[in-house]
Amino acid sequence: MTSIIRIAGICGSLRRESANKKLLLRTQQLCAEHVPEARIDIIDWSQLPIFNQDLEGDPPKSVIKFKEEIGDSDAVLFATPGPLKNAIDWASRSKIGDRGDVLSGKPTAIIGAGPGTAPGSSGSGRAQLVLRQTLACLNMVAVNTPSVMLTGAYAAFKEDGSLENKKMEEKIVQLLKELVGLHNRCKI
Known part of the structure; x- marks a missing residue:
């Protein structure tokens, strides 16, 4: 029996009615319906303080909990845009807690929603693109296709909560399957 691949879902937007939060919730449902070998656990990072290097030696409990949740996951799914930099700063610090940098080497994927409807809107x-550059610097391995924008x-x-499209x-669903496949290849 294979174990379930645990995907940490991190939404860039903390707003209650965020389109990215809705997209992440729908992605969680689609994963449960179509990708039985994985599950998405959405991580609430709303209680993280603004990153402050002075707190690394004695981090708040919310930081330790956040890092543990990511550390216990097998992969990460970001829903962006949003102020993810603060969450990434806390998760990538090697001096905080027993876990060290919990992002390095993790397979990851990105989804995102935008309000634009004009031709050429990128969603x-x-x-x-900016997040992909950051993830590369953090030694994270990202799924490149399909793009979910x-x-x-x-x-x-x-x-x-389902999508019209x-x-x-x-x-x-294809992106989630690619993320599972990337996780399996990275484990070898």
Whole structure:
């Protein structure tokens, strides 16, 4: 019996009605429905203080808990844009707690939603590009395709939380399967 691949879901936006939070929740549902070998645990990082290097020696409990949740995961799924830098700063510090840097070497994937509907709208494409550069510096291995960049996010969701665009849901499932495959290749 193989163990379940635990994916830490981290939403860039902390806003209650965030389109990225809705996208991450839908991705969690799609994972449960279509990718039985994995599960997404959404990590709440809203209680993290602003990163302060003076706190590394005696970090707040919220930082320790956050790092433990990521450290216990097999992979990471970021939903961006949003103020992820603060969360990444805390998670990547090697001097905090017993876990050290809990991001290095982790397989990761990125999804994102943007409000734009105009032709050429990227649906978080720019934010994803910047995040990819950061992840490379953190020694994280990212899934490159398919790209999940939801445009017109405010009108993209049905009342039940599913997406109007079923092709986008298929892309999300494919991205999750790619993340599982990347995790399996990285374990070898």
